[in-house]
Amino acid sequence: MSAGLMHAFVAVLRRDLLLALRRRGDSLNPLLFFVLAVTLFPLGIGPEPQRLAEVAPGVLWVAALLATLLSLDSLFRADHEDGALEQLMLMPQPLSVLVLAKILAHWLVSGLPLLLMSPLLGVVLHLPEASFGALFLGLALGTPVLSLVGAIGAALTVGLRRGGMLLSLLVLPLYVPVLIFGAGAVAQAGMGLSYAGQLAMLGALLALSLSLAPLACAAALRVTEN
């Protein structure tokens, strides 16, 4: 990576993080949603520790999925509305690299807090002790994939009035593999089995989306942003 490209990458990253810091309330919403959604499950299915422990892997992962989905809408919207996105596209650096910086900022603001909060919610749901490692590592590998793949959907729906509902239809089916391997790893670990296979698959998904998603995302922005 040349110096200019690196510089632009860091500049975009810094800008997005700074903006997130200035709008602290908005940035915290996905985390609040994550905690709230998980809290609803014991109320809905009953407080028995054993039953909660059984559904905990799925609940935690689905809640993380939906929290990420909620945060996606804001990924490009503000930049689209104030014209910053067009400026980004006019820059001499490849758009995909700049988009990657934006996605990284998005993950740092919305994915990382989920990751850090997840052990606490695991305790609340009586997740077996053996599962915590799998939960944490799985989310560490999986939430960046959610941000990367979700960014394609966000880029495709950026100019639309009712993009939110459409975004979930576009993105959720693509999240299925992450959910399967992520929740699968936690469940396997809970039974005392090795979960290395699931983590390897999550890592493979991360490598694939890291290399292809920014390109698809940049192409999508060029289409929708005209």
Add this chain to the structure above:
Amino acid sequence: MWSFFYKLASPKWFYELAGKLLPWFAIGAAMSFALGGIWGLAFSPPDYQQGDSVRIMYIHVPAAILSLSVYTFMAITAIIGLVWKIKLAHMVSANAAPIGAAFTAIALATGSLWGRPMWGTWWEWDARLTSELILLFLYFGVMALRNAIDERTTADKAAGLLAVVGVVNVPIIHYSVEWWNTLHQGSSITSLARIAKPAIHADMLWPLLLMILAFKLFFVTVLLMRTRNEVLDRERRSAWVGELLETRDGV
């Protein structure tokens, strides 16, 4: 060779060619449907375990095969449209989507009907049924995105891009779901080698292959009809459509 492709990319030329080919595909579809359908539903032997309910296969398997291959077809035409900027390819891609979604819905419905006597439930979270369901959502996503964007060229490109992203994901989703849970019977005709020595008796295989051919011809027929309509709609301001309308009274 190349001039053929350039001609094909012209909506007017496609409209005429498709009009000439259409009856042949329609006749082929009707004949293979009649032959395969009657053979499969009335004359092929019942399964030794499944009895007569195995006959659902003659609808279910072709619909399931087509549901996947139409998605691939849709993505390939979208790539052609995106790379070479051919409007016609986008039109074909756009019109393949609802047909593919219909095949997926048929595969799901017949799968559920078949599951009732075989597995004892209407719905089982079986791997292939589940990935068909997700495929249906992928189709809906492409169709919904196209409908949500008013400007046609933007809609074409955005939906095409989504179809390409989807087609990269289809195998990943399929194998992850397969790995997650499977109870479906294995495929009996997976490759050409298996067709030469299939795990299914010839009395069942032939009507099944006929039905697959029928579904494919039906797909082409409906696709050509729909695309012809779309060509007329999009080119309605052009001279040749005006002439066409004048020569036909009452259209």
